Amino acid sequence: MENANLLEIKNLTKSFGELNVLNGIDFTVMQGERIFVIGPSGSGKSTLLRCLNCMEDPTTGEIWFNGENLADLKVDINKHRRQIGMVFQQFNLFNNKTVLQNITLAPTYLRKKDQNKIKTANFFKKIANLFRKNKKELAPTISAKQITEEENERAMKLLKRIGLEDKANAYPSTLSGGQKQRIAIVRSLAMNPKVMLFDEPTSALDPEMVGEVLQLMKDVADEGMTMVVVTHEMGFAREAATRVLFMDEGLIKEDGTPEQVFDSPRDERLQEFLSKVL
């Protein structure tokens, strides 16, 4: 499925009351792309990212994902959000859950919920089968306990990968920023998302801890994960991006490979921006 369109954003606008933050955004995220969104503060980068999984409901426009328009309020957004991972600037680990629970909570709960649906369906099939000549086959099920064990095992594997397996039963408040953010990334990964959104993942970190988070992001990128990243880490963007978007005043002003954007910027505002941050 190389080069398949994963996310298609069409004429997206977002306003908070009188304030127009996004003024018509069009772009497409392809499978395996790593799109980095840069731009001055207040340019609408974060809002754009948050619109992609409808954390902010778009004012107008369309967001096509899995053949459905997420901007449509009738769409079951929760179903799609499982496949869109999101990493926040402030980590947002669940404070009342241990590290392990943070990772397993959603996948375990959602899988159990799905299983319950299948079991209910099976139950009615069974009753119907009593009166049928051609018995319908029941859907296979697994027990709740098995789901819990599987998810715990998977979470431990993920924790081992980032070297934090000894923190599995610790609470987030005892961790450093870098550890928290890496766990937040792993929490998103545990959902097996098709695309991951990063909202300034390193902006709230001590300079010392930025490295470990970027390293993990690189590892995730190397596995072929599709990513949309809002960041101020220009060096990292140049290194890891396949495509860079420059945003200003709620519009995408420049869209190209990192080389094009960083080395030969055409937009005036971008030239000014780069001269300040590089």
Next chain:
Amino acid sequence: MDWANKINKFLDTMSSEHYQKLLLTGLWTTVKIAILGLLIGIVIGTIIATVKVSPKYKLLPRILDKICTVYVAIFRGTPIAVQLLLAYYVLLPMMGVKGVPAVNVGIVVFGLNSGAYVSEIMRSGLNSVDVGQMEAGRSVGLGYGTTMLKIIIPQAIKNILPTIGNEFISLIKETSVLSFIAVSDLYVALIQHVAAVKYEWVIPYIVLALIYFVLVLIITLLIRILEKILAKNDRTKGKPKRKKQLVS
């Protein structure tokens, strides 16, 4: 005043097993109504608070919000004694319901009443939890209700525990108005039964005050313990206490 005589009179009455039992039953009734009332109150309060803080794009949440506002206004706007009387002597007979024990009416009315108060406490608790927690829950595909139940409400309850303790304490003291509908609670047992035997009120009133006081002390202690248990995910956990150093 002849204190020795008064105390003797009281002890004399209390030496009878009948009155000891009466007092203990009264005490238990008071505690039971306060605990069950608070539990009902927490459930109702949580539901109301959740309705109040949830987004109101759709019609249903907006209607629910109005209903909750009216509910809170009514139960906070009238004295609990009046609510008890209305429920027991007006509402139930009007609905043609007979034979409901006054204790049960007490529990329900206290629950409904404290629900109104707890809803405001809970709302401040829900607001005290960072919005990021809700966003994180939603971002991994959990629904609004699930995130509320599993992430937000547990954290909110931890934050409001001292205030809930307050509510519990005032509830346990307010139960004395249950005598209005002839529930034999601590107050009724001690004053209307025990004290009336010997026409001696001074000591029973003092004892009554003491019992309430001790009850409240016990509750305060229990809430402290609960707070400590729930604080397990706090940053201060396990940190050694700073010892004062002697300056020589």
